[in-house]
Amino acid sequence: MKKDTGIVLSQTRLADGIYSMWIDTEIASEARPGQFAAIFPSAGNTLLQRPISICEVSGDKSAIRIVYRVVGKGTNEFSSYTEGTKVELLGPCGNGFDTEALAEGKSALLIGGGIGVPPMLELGKTLKKQGKNFKFVLGYRNSELFLYDDFVRCAGKENVIIATDDGSVGTHGTVVSAINEQNVAGDIIFSCGPMPMLRALKVFSEEKNMTAYISLEERMACGVGACLGCVCKTVNKDHHSHVNNARVCVEGPVFDAKEVEI
Numbered sequence: 239m240k241k242d243t244g245i246v247l248s249q250t251r252l253a254d255g256i257y258s259m260w261i262d263t264e265i266a267s268e269a270r271p272g273q274f275a276a277i278f279p280s281a282g283n284t285l286l287q288r289p290i291s292i293c294e295v296s297g298d299k300s301a302i303r304i305v306y307r308v309v310g311k312g313t314n315e316f317s318s319y320t321e322g323t324k325v326e327l328l329g330p331c332g333n334g335f336d337t338e339a340l341a342e343g344k345s346a347l348l349i350g351g352g353i354g355v356p357p358m359l360e361l362g363k364t365l366k367k368q369g370k371n372f373k374f375v376l377g378y379r380n381s382e383l384f385l386y387d388d389f390v391r392c393a394g395k396e397n398v399i400i401a402t403d404d405g406s407v408g409t410h411g412t413v414v415s416a417i418n419e420q421n422v423a424g425d426i427i428f429s430c431g432p433m434p435m436l437r438a439l440k441v442f443s444e445e446k447n448m449t450a451y452i453s454l455e456e457r458m459a460c461g462v463g464a465c466l467g468c469v470c471k472t473v474n475k476d477h478h479s480h481v482n483n484a485r486v487c488v489e490g491p492v493f494d495a496k497e498v499e500i
């Protein structure tokens with residue numbers, strides 16, 4: 239993990255309140271799917287870094303793409319950046335998805351919901367390079383299917399299954415409704431999204447006896463394991479503190495769903 243001053247290469251608006259930004263940064267060379275960058279807003283009243291997942295890494299590993307929703311001061315500041323803006327960031331942070339967990343000949347469901355959709359793209363690109371089988375199952379609020387064309391380019395239209403809250407595209411309902419309604423099969427789950435979706439996937443994977451890796455989102459302060467501001471409850475005890483906690487920023491954000499209480 240390193241601290242770097244990145245330079246914005248481009249910024250585009252993908253949907254209402256959703257932006258995509260490419261940043262030239264050294265952290266790209268080491269980034270794995272499911273890891274995140276901790277980005278420091280420059281405004282004095284927003285001291286803490288904002289964790290944002292790595293959505294894509296450029297082919298030459300010199301830049302990362304982040305896709306984010308504007309929800310407050312930090313992300314609002316990020317949306318004002320233009321080509322050439324300098325960005326202080328730390329990364330790549332966290333453990334990321336272990337693509338080796340998908341055995342040869344098996345198939346993965348890459349499930350993203352809302353602003354948890356972006357990290358599924360780099361995961362899909364990595365599995366594709368490894369020659370592995372996968373399908374995307376993506377949940378959106380409405381017909382603003384941000385990144386849809388990128389997912390189709392990665393996996394083909396037949397391997398991009400959509401659910402929308404308002405029923406305007408794909409299955410009306412959740413990603414689990416889409417899996418059931420469209421008979422989507424897979425051996426293992428990798429997912430990122432809102433907590434209700436992750437809880438539903440934990441139950442679903444237990445019922446189907448599937449392994450599910452879920453990426454958790456917690457408010458973060460230090461981002462490097464020092465403040466314990468981001469702990470989640472685990473089934474097993476931590477070796478050092480002997481409590482049932484894990485730090486999402488270091489031991490996570492990706493956990494085996496069986497190992498966390500959510």
Ligand SMILES: Cc1cc2nc3c(=O)[nH]c(=O)nc-3n(C[C@H](O)[C@H](O)[C@H](O)COP(=O)(O)OP(=O)(O)OC[C@H]3O[C@@H](n4cnc5c(N)ncnc54)[C@H](O)[C@@H]3O)c2cc1C
Pocket residue numbers: 274284287288289290291292305306307308309310311312313314353356357454455456457458491
């Ligand atoms: C590992 C990780 C990866 C993430 N990846 C992405 C991503 O790829 N794209 C993206 O848009 N967002 C992502 N987030 C969420 C993102 O970090 C927050 O939206 C951001 O920090 C908000 O900063 P802000 O200054 O704009 O909002 P603030 O002014 O700090 O807060 C505004 C509102 O957003 C809520 N909020 C702030 N942080 C979070 C959070 N972590 N989880 C839930 N609600 C929050 C606050 O409660 C408040 O209601 C990720 C978070 C984590 C922990």
Ligand code: FES
Pocket residue numbers: 457458459460461462463464465466467468469485486487488
């Ligand atoms: S944010 Fe400080 S320990 Fe995770």
